[in-house]
Amino acid sequence: MKRLSILIADDEEEIADLIGIHLEKEGYHVIKASDGQEAFRIVETQVIDLLILDIMMPKMDGYEVTRRIREQYNMPIIFLSAKTSDFDKVQGLVIGADDYMTKPFTPIELVARVNAHLRRYMKLNQPKSDLGNKTSLETGGLVISPDQRKVTLYGEEIKITPKEFDILYLLASHPGKVFNVETIFQQVWGDAYFEGANTVMVHIRTLRKKLEEDKRKHKFIKTVWGVGYAFNE
Template sequence: MNILIVEDEQDIRELLQLHLIKEGYNVYEAEDGIEAIKIFENNKIDLILLDIMLPKLDGFKVLNKIREKSEVPVIFLTARLGEGDKILGLGLGADDYIVKPFNTIEVIARVQALLRRTYKYGVSHKNEIINGELKIDKDSCAIYKNDIPLDLNAKEYKILEMFMDNIGKVHTKKQIYENVWGDPYYEDDNTIMVHISHIRDKIESNPKDPKYLKTIRGIGYKMEKIEYES
């Protein structure tokens, strides 16, 4: 499994990485909040160890952005002792909260326990979503139509994954661009339109009259909920 350590103190990152690798985990590292989000969006991450006091984007904001699209387990690692911080973190969707200085063995034990609970007792079913003839399998980063895999590039997959995660929700072009490209949006309509057009060519029976990926004029796009027709 892949674990992302988000921590601006290098010695703590290296200590955690050493112990996690010994336990057989693959480890990604980020030293600020912006880097953490980019790593998360471009890799399959199974659990995040997340500091609160981070450069560029604090841990609360990082968690909030992640929870917009994922239920990946998150453990806060922080020197902040306030009860209000703990309540806020758990309220935003953190799964556990460990205060520094911590015992590394305890951290590893909590990581293992949370991974067992998450992926043995039912959260993993969220990694597969079905809408009409379409199915996304997040574990393998594959999307199928009538059980036939679609040939998508990385950006097309991420756009379609975002829509499948939020069926019926309208996404603005700004939201799509900043979520998928990870950069500020400067009215670059053409880039998004080209990618949407390519996706429609692959998922729609009639791309000129789409039933899945609808245009909401003046706003953006949404994935329509489709009942499967046999």
């Protein structure tokens, strides 16, 4: 069985080496990069199953690396950073990261998060009658195409992150059904470790902006106060 490859991008060599030792013990193939440009080049030229990215890196920071990667790839991304503010965490999630850990960290917890994200990612990418065999959803000018993981609004494509797509598809597949934040988090993030409620709310808020709900009378995502969220047909 092919070993899964993990890219560690961090300009602190000691930290990258420490993470690499623990991941290699788990059986993963580890690749390292010391700056953002090198990390992005590796993603473009090699098969990478998960990325661990520092934010403050030479040549290209972790935010920009993530933006560029999310234009083409869906693999899990974990930010590992000394930045501890809620703003930095939210920004990382909105850009397209799947997880955010702050330094100092415990290698055991990081490995647990890596394992959790890879289980979820590999499960979603197994050949099965899942999203790829379902027809597109269309309502109110909004078209959600699960085979291409593409969303258009009145013919114009909307750029959304993989997690935003999963949330939107989950809600749109069950119009009118109210999902609480715990259920949304469980369905989209699987068994990853997070403060689920805040994470879901951040992604819902960003989705609404991208769907231009503030400019349109029709609200695709309805808030049911004290309960959760539902999709309006």
